[in-house]
Amino acid sequence: WYHDNLTRHAAEALLLSNGQDGSYLLRKSNEREDLYSLSVRGKDSVKHFHVEYTGTSFKFGFNEFSNLKELVMHFANQPLIGSETGTLIVLKHPYPRQVEEPSIYESVRVHTAMQTGRTESDLVPTAPSLGTKEGYLIKQGKIVKNWKTRWFTLHRNELKYFKDQTATEPIRALDLTECSAVQFDYSQERVNCFCLVFPLRTYYLCAKTGIEADEWIKILRWKLTQIRKQLEERNAT
Numbered sequence: 001w002y003h004d005n006l007t008r009h010a011a012e013a014l015l016l017s018n019g020q021d022g023s024y025l026l027r028k029s030n031e032r033e034d035l036y037s038l039s040v041r042g043k044d045s046v047k048h049f050h051v052e053y054t055g056t057s058f059k060f061g062f063n064e065f066s067n068l069k070e071l072v073m074h075f076a077n078q079p080l081i082g083s084e085t086g087t088l089i090v091l092k093h094p095y096p097r098q099v100e101e102p103s104i105y106e107s108v109r110v111h112t113a114m115q116t117g118r119t120e121s122d123l124v125p126t127a128p129s130l131g132t133k134e135g136y137l138i139k140q141g142k143i144v145k146n147w148k149t150r151w152f153t154l155h156r157n158e159l160k161y162f163k164d165q166t167a168t169e170p171i172r173a174l175d176l177t178e179c180s181a182v183q184f185d186y187s188q189e190r191v192n193c194f195c196l197v198f199p200l201r202t203y204y205l206c207a208k209t210g211i212e213a214d215e216w217i218k219i220l221r222w223k224l225t226q227i228r229k230q231l232e233e234r235n236a237t
Contacts, residue, residue, distance in 0.1 A: 001094035001097060002026045002068075002097055003026065003027045003097050005027070007027075007030070008030065008048065009133075009215060009218065011025060011027055011048075012039070012046045012132070012133065013132075014095065015039060015046050015095060016044070016045075016132055018095070019093065020041065020093060021042055021043060022041070022042075022091060023040070023092070023093040023094075024038060024093070025039050025094070025097070026038055026039075026051070026068065034052060034053050035050055035052055035053075036058075037050065038050075038051050040091060041089075042089035045134060047089060051071070058071055072091055072094075075090070077090075132154060133152075133215070133216070134151070134153045134154065135207075135212070135216075136149055136165075136208075137150060137161075137206065138150075138190075139161065139204070139205050139206075140205075147190070150163065150171070151163070151164050151165040151167065152205075153170075154220070157175065157176045157177055157223065158175060159176060159196075159220070160174070161174075174203070176220070176223050176224060176227060178199060179196050179197065179220075179224060180199075181196075181197040182194065182196050182197075182217055182221050182224065183195060183197075183217070184213070184217065188206070190206045191210070192206050192212070192213040193205065193207075193213070194206075194213050196220070
């Protein structure tokens with residue numbers, strides 16, 4: 001269940017598509033050489049936890065383990081606590097490393113079909129939307145140009161934002177089929193910003209880190225590419 005250079009996006013796609021509650025894998029962190037990320041699926045989202053390798057042991061929060069087996073055994077009986085929501089997640093199902101990282105997320109669905117013996121078309125209505133992402137971003141207001149933190153969810157071709165993570169009704173749902181571009185933005189007096197260009201408005205968003213902004217841009221651009229491909233296929237027929 002150690003996946004070496006598996007990216008955060010691919011880990012999320014694999015666990016959401018093929019995993020279940022408690023499925024987990026370990027991968028190298030994008031942030032530092034001595035850090036690993038433990039990616040764990042809980043309900044319909046994937047949480048990522050830092051594991052630091054000191055050279056002789058593995059540190060996870062206030063706990064320290066001489067090897068990874070000790071860490072997994074410990075948390076199999078003692079739940080992990082999500083950093084933002086307080087959701088309890090138990091490590092139950094190691095995700096095998098004999099799975100290649102998909103070059104694009106659609107191949108994860110193909111892998112699911114291979115594992116279950118079902119065809120890819122059978123899985124389309126029931127498989128989780130590949131490339132699903134959620135998290136807090138800071139958004140610029142439309143009229144008053146102030147910045148407010150909002151909870152964003154990306155599912156299929158919709159990017160919704162909520163007042164916070166506990167809100168059930170979105171403030172707005174953006175239809176990505178109407179979006180023409182997603183790109184880094186340097187016009188604001190903030191760092192880690194990017195924008196989504198729509199016919200009637202450009203949305204300016206900022207992430208906490210450059211890595212997080214890059215992740216949002218990559219997955220949103222991938223969505224736009226998929227939308228354009230689908231449109232071209234329809235026009236061709």
